[in-house]
Amino acid sequence: MSSIKYKNNNLFVENTSVKRLALKYKSPFYLYSNDNIIRNYKSFYSNFKKVDPLICFSVKANSNVQILKILKKIGSGADVVSGGELLKTLKSGIKPNKIVFSGVGKTEEELRLAIKKNILLINVESENEAVVINKISGQIGKKTSIGIRLNPDINAPTHQKISTGKAEDKFGLSKKNLIIFCQNIKKLKNLRLEAISVHIGSQILSENPFKKTLKVLEEIILKTKINFKFVDLGGGFGIAYKKSDRKIKLKNYSNLVEKFKRKYNCKIIFEPGRAILGNAAVLVAKIQYLKKGVNKTFAILNAGMNDFMRPALYDATHNIVPLIKNNKKFNKAIEFVGPICETTCRFIKYKNYQKISQSDYVAIMDVGAYGASLSSNYNTKPLIAELLVTKNKVTVIRRKQDLHKLINY
Numbered sequence: 561m562s563s564i565k566y567k568n569n570n571l572f573v574e575n576t577s578v579k580r581l582a583l584k585y586k587s588p589f590y591l592y593s594n595d596n597i598i599r600n601y602k603s604f605y606s607n608f609k610k611v612d613p614l615i616c617f618s619v620k621a622n623s624n625v626q627i628l629k630i631l632k633k634i635g636s637g638a639d640v641v642s643g644g645e646l647l648k649t650l651k652s653g654i655k656p657n658k659i660v661f662s663g664v665g666k667t668e669e670e671l672r673l674a675i676k677k678n679i680l681l682i683n684v685e686s687e688n689e690a691v692v693i694n695k696i697s698g699q700i701g702k703k704t705s706i707g708i709r710l711n712p713d714i715n716a717p718t719h720q721k722i723s724t725g726k727a728e729d730k731f732g733l734s735k736k737n738l739i740i741f742c743q744n745i746k747k748l749k750n751l752r753l754e755a756i757s758v759h760i761g762s763q764i765l766s767e768n769p770f771k772k773t774l775k776v777l778e779e780i781i782l783k784t785k786i787n788f789k790f791v792d793l794g795g796g797f798g799i800a801y802k803k804s805d806r807k808i809k810l811k812n813y814s815n816l817v818e819k820f821k822r823k824y825n826c827k828i829i830f831e832p833g834r835a836i837l838g839n840a841a842v843l844v845a846k847i848q849y850l851k852k853g854v855n856k857t858f859a860i861l862n863a864g865m866n867d868f869m870r871p872a873l874y875d876a877t878h879n880i881v882p883l884i885k886n887n888k889k890f891n892k893a894i895e896f897v898g899p900i901c902e903t904t905c906r907f908i909k910y911k912n913y914q915k916i917s918q919s920d921y922v923a924i925m926d927v928g929a930y931g932a933s934l935s936s937n938y939n940t941k942p943l944i945a946e947l948l949v950t951k952n953k954v955t956v957i958r959r960k961q962d963l964h965k966l967i968n969y
């Protein structure tokens with residue numbers, strides 16, 4: 561179910577015609593559905609209802625404060641990876657006791673902020689980071705709650721650039737090093753080891769790697785004999801970007817997590833990002849030019865890899881659909897590309913497409929996660945606007961960046 565769909569051949573977000581917005585607001589822009597965000601969150605939670613987890617939305621997937629406010633209202637916490645994300649999360653009203661902080665290279669400044677704000681957990685990724693947190697906590701006169709991130713050496717089938725749980729990846733501590741860490745932690749008097757955390761990668765469509773990870777966690781708990789108050793199972797749950805993408809089945813995994821929780825009497829945390837925001841937005845763009853190529857026609861959009869990076873960075877497939885469907889055929893293969901001066905500024909190619917014309921509008925689908933949050937000023941282009949639809953109400957939740965401010969910094 562999605563609230564982004566065609567009604568009489570017109571693309572709608574909830575009760576709002578996208579074409580109407582394309583004519584009213586300057587494209588390109590991100591366009592979110594409030595309904596999809598809420599539905600995804602509730603559906604994720606209901607999969608794990610018996611576990612009653614704390615869901616810490618992964619802010620890196622989407623850090624718009626208004627989006628975070630929607631999630632806050634329905635009970636979400638947050639997983640942040642920088643001081644900036646932490647400040648945005650606090651601005652949204654999410655309480656510190658629902659915030660976890662991950663990342664391999666947190667600076668002293670970021671750690672000091674997190675410690676002062678009394679967040680739920682700092683998920684530590686190395687022994688040396690723990691030493692720094694201990695030092696700062698001592699200076700502030702506080703005992704800080706930490707989690708320790710395990711690198712379970714599990715190869716989750718996903719794009720190599722978003723796999724995080726293999727031994728060669730920079731994240732977390734190996735089993736051996738984590739066990740040693742747990743033995744030495746008592747020396748760091750200003751720390752309270754309360755959690756073990758893990759995150760094996762993103763856009764994972766099979767439940768098997770998650771199940772394997774649970775087994776590794778059991779092994780560690782038995783070896784260290786620590787009763788962790790929290791077990792943070794991370795995010796990574798994939799969504800179907802293509803028709804052929806398998807839908808992840810969480811029921812069986814959820815039963816295992818429930819047993820795990822009962823056995824070890826811990827609070828479970830999840831850090832989903834994509835599963836909550838992925839299908840909750842489209843990027844509306846105009847066909848700036850149609851240009852004849854040798855075996856195909858280029859549809860050059862006014863949105864590029866600076867606005868939406870996933871295809872260039874991860875070879876990601878995102879369908880591009882017309883705002884108004886017709887049943888006429890385009891006479892050639894068509895490739896949608898962007899204006900940025902890079903060959904990789906290309907989105908998707910279709911052998912068959914409907915008839916489209918220069919100046920028509922299209923929508924790049926499923927861009928709510930790692931879309932706006934990954935955008936940049938490359939080629940000195942301003943960040944584009946973000947709009948939120950709630951039924952027929954439209955709110956600008958980020959204005960387009962002012963080009964003059966960008967130049968005169």
Ligand SMILES: Cc1ncc(COP(=O)(O)O)c(C=O)c1O
Nearest residue numbers: 618759762795796831832833834
């Ligand atoms: C530590 C951590 N938690 C959670 C996530 C969210 O992942 P996803 O959006 O795939 O659920 C990420 C993303 O890579 C991450 O690095």
